[in-house]
Amino acid sequence: MASSDKNSVTGRARRYARVGGAVGGLALRFAGSKYLGMEIDKDRHASDLKAALGGLKGPLMKVAQIMATIPDALPDEYVEELKQLQTNAPSMGWPFVRRRMASELGDDWRGRFETFERDAAHAASLGQVHRAVSQDGSLLACKLQYPDMTSAVEADLKQLRLAFSVYERYDKAISTDQIHAELSARLREELDYYREAAHMALYGAMLARETGVHVPEAVSSLSTDRLLTMSWLEGAPLLSFQEANLEARNAIAYNMFRAWYVPFYEYGVIHGDPHLGNYSVRPDHSVNLLDFGCIRVFAPSFVAGVIDLYHGLRDDDRDRAVHAYETWGFTGLDGEMIDVLNIWAEFVYAPLMEDKVQKIQESDSGMYGARIANKVHEELRRLGGVTPPREFVLMDRAAIGLGSVFMHLKAEVNWHNLFHELIGDFAEKTLKSRQTKALKAAGVPH
Numbered sequence: 409m410a411s412s413d414k415n416s417v418t419g420r421a422r423r424y425a426r427v428g429g430a431v432g433g434l435a436l437r438f439a440g441s442k443y444l445g446m447e448i449d450k451d452r453h454a455s456d457l458k459a460a461l462g463g464l465k466g467p468l469m470k471v472a473q474i475m476a477t478i479p480d481a482l483p484d485e486y487v488e489e490l491k492q493l494q495t496n497a498p499s500m501g502w503p504f505v506r507r508r509m510a511s512e513l514g515d516d517w518r519g520r521f522e523t524f525e526r527d528a529a530h531a532a533s534l535g536q537v538h539r540a541v542s543q544d545g546s547l548l549a550c551k552l553q554y555p556d557m558t559s560a561v562e563a564d565l566k567q568l569r570l571a572f573s574v575y576e577r578y579d580k581a582i583s584t585d586q587i588h589a590e591l592s593a594r595l596r597e598e599l600d601y602y603r604e605a606a607h608m609a610l611y612g613a614m615l616a617r618e619t620g621v622h623v624p625e626a627v628s629s630l631s632t633d634r635l636l637t638m639s640w641l642e643g644a645p646l647l648s649f650q651e652a653n654l655e656a657r658n659a660i661a662y663n664m665f666r667a668w669y670v671p672f673y674e675y676g677v678i679h680g681d682p683h684l685g686n687y688s689v690r691p692d693h694s695v696n697l698l699d700f701g702c703i704r705v706f707a708p709s710f711v712a713g714v715i716d717l718y719h720g721l722r723d724d725d726r727d728r729a730v731h732a733y734e735t736w737g738f739t740g741l742d743g744e745m746i747d748v749l750n751i752w753a754e755f756v757y758a759p760l761m762e763d764k765v766q767k768i769q770e771s772d773s774g775m776y777g778a779r780i781a782n783k784v785h786e787e788l789r790r791l792g793g794v795t796p797p798r799e800f801v802l803m804d805r806a807a808i809g810l811g812s813v814f815m816h817l818k819a820e821v822n823w824h825n826l827f828h829e830l831i832g833d834f835a836e837k838t839l840k841s842r843q844t845k846a847l848k849a850a851g852v853p854h
Contacts, residue, residue: 499528499536500554508552512635520630524550532685534598534701539640547640548627549698557599565592581789582796590798594680598701601636603853607700608638610850611679614671620663620694641696643688650816659693661819665826667695668810673830676706676843680802682809704802705847705854708836709735714803715831721750721757729753737797745794748787755780756807759823768814768823777811 505526509517518524521540528536529549534557540548554560569588576584597603605626612623622641630637649660667687671677679686681702688696713735720729730746738749755777759768769777788794796804814821847854 499531500552502526504555505538505552508555508635509550512632513630521548530685532699540637542627542630548630549624549638549640550630551601551636551638553599553601553634561595561599565595579789580793581785583793586796586798587801590801593798594702594704594802597703600633601631602633604636604700605631605638606850606852607703610677610703610846610852611671611697611700613846613850614675614677615667615697618663618666618670620659621667622690622694622696624696624698641688641698643690643696646684646687646689646813647816649689649693650818654818654820656693657817658819658821660689660695661814661817661821662826663693663695664810664813665821665823667697668806669827669830672706673711673834674839674842675846676708676711676839677846678704678706678802678806680704680806682806682813684813702802704799705843705852706799706803708839708843710799710803711839712834712836715834717753718757718760718827718831721754722761736800738794745788745791748784748791749794751787752780752784756804756811760827761824763822763824765820765822767818767820768811777808 505528509524513520520543522543522545524540525538527538529539530537535551535553538550538552540550542548565588605628608623608626612625615621615623624638624641627637627639646660649656664682664687668679668682671679679697679700679702681699686697686699688698690696713732716728716735717732719725720727720732726746729750730741733741733746733749741749759766
């Protein structure tokens with residue numbers, strides 16, 4: 409790895425300065441409008457925020473992408489600007505591209521391709537993608553990691569730790585130790601493109617029978633730990649189908665459900681980052697999965713806990729619900745804490761409970777979910793707080809993220825049937841055997 413990309417003290421110091429300079433002024437402006445009654449131009453402020461976060465790259469930009477995905481989490485002015493970070497983030501220029509490609513493939517790198525487009529086709533939080541054509545005429549996507557990302561990630565994680573510690577001084581509803589540990593591990597993994605290539609192979613195998621889901625294939629001879637070259641998959645952004653007919657929107661929702669939950673219930677693997685830039689939709693409404701940096705492998709017992717909690721809530725079997733929480737790693741649960749956890753669980757599981765066609769929730773707004781979350785938060789604070797286990801973090805994020813996708817689509821599906829198709833013959837031993845073979849075949853470290 410080139411020295412400029414190592415996790416250096418000077419690199420982290422530069423990151424601290426850029427974060428403070430770019431975001432600090434915007435935060436003060438927003439605080440002034442909220443607490444001092446100062447006028448603020450939301451459109452301009454949102455545009456400035458997008459520019460600041462897009463220029464910073466890294467984890468802070470990823471947070472903005474997630475926030476823009478959840479309906480009603482932010483004012484419309486901010487959503488419209490930050491949504492552009494999903495698939496249209498500012499990219500690094502040609503001098504960076506030329507240096508990166510030369511450092512990864514050698515000075516003669518251009519001779520390895522028939523053509524290589526100078527302008528990025530997509531730019532995201534940790535890297536940007538360029539379209540290319542191989543010597544044999546195949547369309548390729550070349551994903552280049554931005555410079556100094558190791559330092560950027562470590563600096564942002566340190567800032568996040570500081571923010572969490574300040575937050576917990578005033579609000580002890582949720583202990584953030586395990587949340588920070590999980591996010592840190594996954595973000596560091598995202599910087600390893602060899603690992604992502606293995607994840608891609610794993611998903612290709614797990615979803616091989618899913619005709620509604622497509623996974624690119626990595627080109628190992630043109631890939632390194634900071635350059636990932638794969639087959640190009642053509643598709644359109646999901647939001648371009650918001651006004652399509654109901655049959656089309658339901659088909660996309662079905663394929664998205666299968667893309668995320670076939671790997672989870674059959675192999676114990678979840679894609680933890682379902683934001684809008686990580687997939688696209690084909691004209692036949694099948695979906696392309698495009699990014700495999702944030703992948704989580706679970707013990708079979710964790711997956712069994714997800715199913716146990718469903719049955720516990722459906723059958724009003726409190727002991728089975730408690731067993732599920734304990735399986736996940738929740739400790740010290742008393743009756744009141746279980747009641748509070750069940751409030752959130754009942755919200756998340758609600759679409760699965762009834763055997764009927766329905767939207768993911770009756771309202772097309774995210775405000776109902778926000779009210780439930782606020783209620784749970786207040787109760788957790790009253791009871792002295794809870795420590796969510798690490799494994800719970802990405803599972804919850806994936807569920808909420810996919811729920812947001814289904815809300816955007818206004819899909820009307822029998823979620824109960826889709827769920828039962830996957831869990832009908834579930835057995836921990838079978839999952840364990842299948843998982844072990846798949847991870848080994850794909851070369852995924854575990």
